[in-house]
Amino acid sequence: MRPSLLNAAIAGVFASGATLAAPALVQAQTCQFLAPVGGNGTTNIVLKTVGSGNPFGRPNWNTDFFVTQPYASYKFFFTADSSVSATYPIQGYLKFTDGSSLQVINESFAPQIGTGRMWGPFPAIPGKTVSQLNFKIGASADQAATGFTYRISTMGCN
Template sequence: MTRPTPSPHAPRRTRLLPLSLLACGLAGLSSLPARAQTCQFLSPVGGNGTTNIVTKTISPGNPLGRPNWNTDFYVTQPYSFFKFFFTADSSVSATYPIQGYLKFTDGSNLQVINENFAPQMGTGRQWDASAVPGKTVSQVNFKVGASSNMAATGFTYRISVQGCN
């Protein structure tokens, strides 16, 4: 039986990780070929400049304001691939969507994560996404939660993104 060839723009893998490993940045746990990797955390848009790890609580959308489901991270140089990190800081009995996007300087974007997830408190996940040849990434977007599943309201999590070569 032949295995289908994955899309070159699909995330490389998904891995459940203990909280202690996520806190360390996972420098040596990639399934990429053995080679020296240089990764740096990307700064969140609207961040305070003191941390590149964003902590959020899923809130409902309302007519007077926007929900806080989206978080963007600045990309200030070209990278070969990106690491998306997620850790659950609280627990809810709900499954909710997690999406990730690469945003390009030409205004287009590419969805690289699209999963429904129901993590236990203190667990996390990492996704890797390759850069797209011929395109320049300007931002990376993480979206957690959606108006179609309000049972996740109140769930607290941490996210961060690294750019790697």
């Protein structure tokens, strides 16, 4: 819009008795990817295949991410990497330094191939210090996603 037309439009608004609100100042959120526990230090994105439990070991359903400083909120990211669609049982937790945890995600998610989702931001809990974020993909009660591949990551934000 040309300046003269803009001024005319603003004058028209004021003449009608309406007011213009100043745009709210929005502070940009600063987020950092969190490093996976047991990662190789080159990427903060974990690529996994849902495996079933076995009698001699633990299933690979859980992935933890280090929280090395306090953040105001946390985000979880999931992307399906398989060549066919699947329903993924997904749980997400904030784990605290006192040994307790808070489940923030608990759902079955059926993304299209190559697509995903973000959960959050989940705010920090007053009086608690988050030490890790935990993603759990897969469950013994729901083996439908066994063999399917996915990518996950997490972020801490201020």
